[in-house]
Amino acid sequence: MSTTLFISDLHLDSARPEVSRALASFLGQHKDCERLYILGDLFEAWLGDDDDSAIARDTAGMLRRFTASGPKLFLMQGNRDFLLGEAFCHSVGGHLLTDPTVIELYGESTLLMHGDTLCSGDTQYQQFRAVARSTDFQKEFLGHSLDQRRIIADQLRKKSKEATSGKSEDIMDVTETSVEKAMHLAGARQLIHGHTHRPARHDGHAGTRWVLGDWATKGWFIEASSTNIYLHNFLINS
Template sequence: MSYSLLISDLHLDPARPEHLAALGDLLRQHGGQAQRLYVLGDLFEAWIGDDDDSDFNRTAIDAFRAFSDAGSELYFMHGNRDFLLGEAFATACGGALIDEGTVVDLHGTPVLLMHGDSLCTRDTAYQQFRAMARDPHWQSAMLAKPLQERRMIAQGMRMQSQGNNANKAENIMDVTPEEVVRVMDQAGVRDLIHGHTHRPAVHDVPLAHGAGKRWVLGDWGKLGWWIIADGSGLRLESWEIDPELKVES
């Protein structure tokens, strides 16, 4: 188990079953082979609480559990769509939650891991929402609502987000370069991996302690994206997702 995998922004949704099927294939192929898998946020299009035990969610949990039971470590980070993922979900999967801004050693390379939404500081309206949605009191009040009411709220929030984003300038929804430099210098790393922006690429970053790189994971659509980390370094790769792919029963 001499390599690790990192993914983000799958946005799993019953309307797109091929993405859950592709995830299942990945987990079966690498369970017991990869040392670790990091899911850096927005695993689900919406997560309204660990008590939502739909068949779709249960299938995802079972796939993760088989992966971790095979001997691979599993870590989840909150995104802007699934900030209500809780310890119960992580435990059911055989994994653990990690905080935004965690530094890990990826086979000899210290790397800062983030979802990436906190880096988009020019989007002040979103940052206000983010602060509210991460507040424990707000989350407790939301989780206390009936499941069906939470489903309706989540649907309304998705529609509002889509409308808001359609009217925002492209640069506002991307990361702020100065914030990237700040967090990397503060963490003392030369590599940052994040998702969120749906703009897969590898960027050079000028740091106070030398040149760095910002690795951006892509969202899953026609392509799936991952970063492979091993003793030779990091690699950003993609593959085609078959739209006819079915979830194995």
């Protein structure tokens, strides 16, 4: 049976090799799927498509072998890897998606998002996001050497962690108003997203919202077919 898979928030990093191993195993087990969508934050940080780190090279190799076996691959930028570009996606045989994107999922119009724009109550983050996604910011950042970009990225991550530690859990979750608005504008009754690290299925007035989990002690994925859709998890061995 043809299946389509969705994952997000792996936050791949050299400090967590077990997650990279889990991804390699996952890709090997699902080479017979039709499509795989990675809905943002594949990497903990992405310095640009010229990133020459071991984690970048190893992940590219995994994805290249996966697409060579047949499945179609689609990638979306997250809040951690918002500089992921066409060059990287093309190099691994994948396609870069805009956020948001609407697809036809076995007859169901489905909205795909990373999910950070749905957290509209976190105004501080939304202001930062607007700056970070601007052409001027990205042009200036990418103009630095890779070593300089690593230093800047580390500084930004530290500031982000400090800011997050002082926020309530509720303010960092999606707002129902933003969810309903996004689904209405997309004309979709189904939404799949990540970002919040709160895996669940929500049935509401606007339709069904699926939330992917982050890959920490468990790996999470959604499996859809013409007959059903499931949210799965599995243990990640350290």
